[in-house]
Amino acid sequence: MSSTEGPKPLPFVANFAAGAIAGISEILTFYPLGVVKTRMQLETGKSGLGVVGTFKGIVKQEGVSRLYRGLVPPLLMEAPKRATKFAANDFWGNTYLKLTGESKMNQSLSVLTGCSAGATESFVVVPFELVKIRLQDKTSTYKGPMDVVKSIVKSDGLLGLYAGMESTFWRHLWWNGGYFGCIFQVRAMLPKPETPQATLMNNLISGTVGGCVGTMVNTPFDVVKSRIQSQPAVPGVVPKYNWTYPALLTIAREEGPAALYKGFVPKVLRLAPGGGVLLLVVEFTLTAFRKALGPPYV
Ligand SMILES: *[C@@H]1O[C@H](CO)[C@@H](O)[C@H](O)[C@H]1NC(C)=O
Numbered sequence: 597m598s599s600t601e602g603p604k605p606l607p608f609v610a611n612f613a614a615g616a617i618a619g620i621s622e623i624l625t626f627y628p629l630g631v632v633k634t635r636m637q638l639e640t641g642k643s644g645l646g647v648v649g650t651f652k653g654i655v656k657q658e659g660v661s662r663l664y665r666g667l668v669p670p671l672l673m674e675a676p677k678r679a680t681k682f683a684a685n686d687f688w689g690n691t692y693l694k695l696t697g698e699s700k701m702n703q704s705l706s707v708l709t710g711c712s713a714g715a716t717e718s719f720v721v722v723p724f725e726l727v728k729i730r731l732q733d734k735t736s737t738y739k740g741p742m743d744v745v746k747s748i749v750k751s752d753g754l755l756g757l758y759a760g761m762e763s764t765f766w767r768h769l770w771w772n773g774g775y776f777g778c779i780f781q782v783r784a785m786l787p788k789p790e791t792p793q794a795t796l797m798n799n800l801i802s803g804t805v806g807g808c809v810g811t812m813v814n815t816p817f818d819v820v821k822s823r824i825q826s827q828p829a830v831p832g833v834v835p836k837y838n839w840t841y842p843a844l845l846t847i848a849r850e851e852g853p854a855a856l857y858k859g860f861v862p863k864v865l866r867l868a869p870g871g872g873v874l875l876l877v878v879e880f881t882l883t884a885f886r887k888a889l890g891p892p893y894v
């Protein structure tokens with residue numbers, strides 16, 4: 597390749613790899629908050645321990661290593677989830693543009709695209725989420741991820757790995773709806789960025805606000821999903837938490853409406869620093885790729 601061709605953007609695989617590496621770094625850093633979240637969501641009592649109490653309790657009663665139990669499924673899920681997200685956004689975005697005859701995205705179309713992509717993504721993540729929740733559960737006696745898979749397949753068949761599909765679908769659909777629903781307005785309200793740093797800052801702020809709104813909207817569905825996925829199937833018995841919307845009512849009735857927000861605090865605590873780690877690692881990795889590939893890549 598001659599340098600007269602001018603600068604070229606990095607190939608898709610480089611961007612994809614940078615995203616996946618960033619995602620994995622974020623998981624490695626903040627995974628314990630995820631364990632705390634699941635524990636709080638599975639707690640059926642009325643007065644929870646709170647984030648710090650739950651964290652301390654795990655360390656004291658079960659040891660520090662329990663804060664990392666169930667780490668493997670989310671790591672394995674990162675690349676396929678990312679690939680699905682890209683492909684689904686592309687597919688649904690183009691489909692809706694064609695259907696409406698619009699030439700570019702507007703807010704309602706991007707909400708619709710986001711919701712559809714979230715719903716598509718949920719199909720990929722369910723088995724990984726299921727195995728993760730089973731390992732994070734306090735009463736879990738599984739030896740590891742493969743032990744969970746084997747025991748589920750043995751008792752319920754391959755389809756058993758899709759337990760919690762319906763609630764995961766709603767969880768992802770509503771998160772994306774909340775996120776894309778507000779990110780447009782937040783961007784418009786921020787001062788116009790003049791430098792790359794300012795653009796980065798604007799993205800971090802709008803991403804965090806969008807993430808908070810997405811989390812506010814989807815936490816009840818996350819609680820239901822954790823409850824559904826933590827209950828092993830018993831033949832002939834209809835599980836206590838079954839369809840998503842009735843399960844929301846069951847939880848609100850038995851534990852009070854606030855119970856639908858169990859785990860909200862650790863979820864939100866993870867957002868801003870998590871977004872920061874993602875941005876930093878993406879930038880760092882892309883810079884490393886540019887150096888390694890050399891000109892003409894920029
Ligand atoms: C976006 O485009 C769709 C399809 O043409 C239209 O129905 C909708 O009103 C537009 N929304 C906004 C916020 O402009």
Ligand SMILES: *[C@@H]1O[C@H](CO)[C@@H](O)[C@H](O)[C@H]1NC(C)=O
Binds near residue numbers: 838
């Ligand atoms: C709810 O329970 C019934 C009976 O066990 C079952 O057929 C149905 O698939 C369950 N729904 C979900 C979402 O698991």
